[in-house]
Amino acid sequence: MKNYCRPLKKSNVYFLGPRIYTTAVASLIKTQIMPSLLFCGPKLAACGIVLSIWGVIMLVMLGIFFSAHSAVLIEDVPFTEEDIRNDKNPPQTIYGLYNQVGYNCFIAAAIYVVVGGVSLCQVRLNKRNEYMVH
Template identity: 70%
Template sequence: MLICGPKLAACGVVLSMWGVIMLAMLGIFFCTHSAVLIEDVPFTEGDLKDGNPPMKVYEVFNKVGYNCFIAAAVYVLLGAFSCFQVKLNKQKEYLVH
């Protein structure tokens, strides 16, 4: 079932590849608790008042990292869909000519 044109499908492939690379790297950096990303971690003051503040912050880091990996998986699915659309567009072009 052809949904996208050839240019949109090719754009989807390129954006998906970039999204997978970027989000996978972000996931790795969040899971390794990179200090540069501390401003992007949504922890509250309540997390700092509990028994062991560093462990709470590390848990939030890990949750954000896992969310990045999930988003990368969604981009993989979108990339597969876009590749399928590229293939269908090539078949359609071949049949027309």
């Protein structure tokens, strides 16, 4: 907002783009016309942060365990019996699938980090919106 609407020498006149407006008109433009980045409430934003933290922790741990070729997670590796029968080196194929699933977990964790960042921005915008005078 600082780039678009700034006061001229501590007066009640504002510069907004190529035009100069009074304080009342500039306030109306900032609140009514300019789009807001706020699209969810404070409770939904807090829920998004909690789910993002949980998702990042869980998916990073799963990614580590898949990359370490944990035998407990063999049921979650996408392979068929034909893949093993027709292959000359089945362990390397299974290890490659383990690594691919591990990479997918790390990518999903990165997406959860982005969602958590957006949720954090929403929480901050909601707090800022509480202090604004309408």
